[in-house]
Amino acid sequence: MDWSNAIQLYVVLLVSLTLHEAAHGLVAKIGGDRTAWDQGLVTANPAPHIRRSPFGMVVIPVFILLMSNGQLCFAGASAPINPDWASRFPRRAALMSLAGPVTNLLLAAIGFAALYLIGRPDPSSAWEPTFRQTMHIMFWLNLLLAIFNLLPLPPFDGAGVVCGVFLPALRFYGYYVSFPLSSVISIVVAWRLLPYIFIPAYRWVGGFLPYPPHFG
Numbered sequence: 001m002d003w004s005n006a007i008q009l010y011v012v013l014l015v016s017l018t019l020h021e022a023a024h025g026l027v028a029k030i031g032g033d034r035t036a037w038d039q040g041l042v043t044a045n046p047a048p049h050i051r052r053s054p055f056g057m058v059v060i061p062v063f064i065l066l067m068s069n070g071q072l073c074f075a076g077a078s079a080p081i082n083p084d085w086a087s088r089f090p091r092r093a094a095l096m097s098l099a100g101p102v103t104n105l106l107l108a109a110i111g112f113a114a115l116y117l118i119g120r121p122d123p124s125s126a127w128e129p130t131f132r133q134t135m136h137i138m139f140w141l142n143l144l145l146a147i148f149n150l151l152p153l154p155p156f157d158g159a160g161v162v163c164g165v166f167l168p169a170l171r172f173y174g175y176y177v178s179f180p181l182s183s184v185i186s187i188v189v190a191w192r193l194l195p196y197i198f199i200p201a202y203r204w205v206g207g208f209l210p211y212p213p214h215f216g
Contacts, residue, residue: 005133006070012137013061013073016107016145018046020100024079027099031092033085041079053077074144078155086160094164097157104146111139115209136213140202147198153186 022043025036040048050057060075079100086093114135122128152158154177162169176182206212 001066001070003070004130006065006073008130008134008137009070009073009141010061010065012134012141013075014046014057015044016104016138016142017057017075017077018044018049019103019107020145020149021049021077021079023099023103024081024096028079028081028085028092028096031085031089031096033082033092033096035080035082035085039080049077052080073141076149090164090167090170092164094161097160097164100157101146101149104142104149108139108142108146111135111137111142112205112209115139115211115213119210121211139206139213143202143205144194144198147201148190148194151186151190151193153190155183156186156190 021036021041025042028035029037029042036042039052041052046057056075056077061073064075065073081093081096086096115132118128118132118135121132149156150158150161152162154173159173163173179185
């Protein structure tokens, strides 16, 4: 296993998930729901998020790292919200749902911009290979997280966005989540769909880089 790559993957994922969930909590507070704020989850410190979601923030990503020989790290967490607030203010709840994926897109843009500005690879540089690899991981991993979370399947953020924009969808999603293992079904379907969305998006956006990186 490439332990250097594995550590970089996990650190970038941890930062990305932390900021994703903090963004949910911040936008919820602005919209009137202080649940995440009062639990200390509107923070860039990953510790409170790990305490809330140890399975999604530690166990699953480490397991995926081990199973993929350090080539992939992926998981998720959740931000607490007041369901009464969400039902009273569906459009505010939709913005709260959108905040996480938008944060991931901003992080992906930072990674992209850094790769663009570095330009030609310089193997003789002591710092550039590690920095380039970290920025590449930030680029593709956050693009992956954004696409994954925007899929319109509960419990992903995309379902919350759809419900806020198209209120009749609430009834359909209500029926869907009442089925046993609905979340497992969503994860399996999303994982099967993801390559058909993420890989073309990655190749298209990466094609604008002067020295496009290679994924996989």
